[in-house]
Amino acid sequence: MPPPVVVITGASSGVGVSTALAFAERGYAVVLTSRSEKRLRTVASQCRAAGAASALPVVTDVRDEAAVQALFIQATSVHGSVDVVVHTATVMAYGKLEKLPPELFSGAVNTAILGTFHVARSALAEFRHQRRGTLVVVNSLLGQVAVPEMGAYVTGKWGQAGLIRVLQQETRDEPAIKVCSVVPGGVNTPIYSLAANVTGRSPRPPIPVDPPERIAAAVLRCVDKPRPRVSVGIANPVIILGFRLFPRLYDALVSPLLHFGGLTSKPTEPSPGNVVEPTPEGEAEHGPWSRRLIP
Template identity: 30%
Template sequence: MNIQLKTQDAPALRPLTGKVSLVTGSTSGIGLGIARALAEAGSAVVLNGFGTAAEIARTRDQLSADFGVEVSYSAADMTSPAAIAEMIAATVASHGRLDILVNNAGIQHVAPLDQFPVEKWDAILSINLSSAFHTSRLALPVMRRNKFGRIINIASAHGLVASPFKAAYVAAKHGVVGLTKVAALETAEDGITCNAICPGYVYTPLVEAQIDGQAKAHGISREQVIHDVLLAQQPNKRFATVEELGALTVFLASDAAASITGIALPVDGGWTAH
């Protein structure tokens, strides 16, 4: 049976039509999942992240073909304020606007505090926290000009609670939550919202590799690694998916979330309810 969609139903199906989104760290994993969700909702998308030219071209072409939106790419280094400025300027020059900024770029390193490599500390703070400051400060003028903006920072459950051996990551993600609150307060009357999503463990290819590595290192099954090691703090004992995070991002970017700002929203299976 053919079902004819009414014209008025179209905005509900693609609520971000006409919008432009920039997602940092979006050539794989969580960032790519969010970029796909935004494209499916009708937004043009600017990708950013690592990868070979061929891989990135395939990703761009696939997103554009799947969802009929313009997809571009910036190779900006998230440790470089100058490169970030060039990325924001190029996005605005190309599209005339920047509506949705998703700060997702991040790296991790695990070590005891007194043995934590200084260069790793500096890199994690630069990519996980400072890059969000630079993108946000540069995006705000164009968002204010258009009287619309959505800044969505991908923080972590570690932006709300701590774990041993993750000093730089925990410090950076707590900083992201604080930055989110300040941006929300400063833009509350400008048609702009700023929120943080705080995932627990999310199933990605990197996590899959971690499962295999832990299983071999400890001589235990994959199931034990998932249940007793990785998800030890998550009461629901399941990974979040990139699709779940993408759907939440689309909601926060939509008009339906216009009154939601300054929050740090856990997506952690109950981890931070302890």
């Protein structure tokens, strides 16, 4: 039998790399996509070394509907079918909404919402043709709560979370098609260093910080035993509970906590980060932050 096939977006950095390597170790044929061609070739080589049946890099911006459609046409023409799609592509933008340039806001939001929409439409078209398949979308704790100075990311992830729920409802007619979400908190990836930023301070992941391999393991669990939503992060339930049950207290604490745990004291100049254009030189599987429970 041919090996199973997985398409992974955002596969050149962070959780996307860890997820690609995890599927490679299982012997999958992996189709890797992001905006960074050189990094994709590097990750493809790593996947082959890890045991992937094959590794196909395809440069794609998920905000481009035609490019996403072409990605799936190429994947199915090479492999015949697609068994799993994992959507990890995302970008961040830091800054108060009144100060954030519109192109950075729309870039971050469109990556999360339009990107998910485009990937889901192409994935589900293939899955319905096959009458089976699993779509896993990596959402975020910030798709459940709100945080100041991260409004673009929060808006995108809340919208993405809504899309996921509707997709789950709309695929109930095909029991062998599954739509799952993985919801991490802080993760040790370069996304924070690559983020657009107009706050004047360098960001870092909020505590507690998990390795990206832990998120990849949750993705694999969704494929093995699909669940609508899997949370990764020991503090996630407490934070969500506080946001929902004690909104005044939450709002009073969240801004100072962000400045204490989510931003460093290192000053930084305003930057568009990788929101508009990729910055492959900063991409990697891991960030410089260790697993930690305190700042």
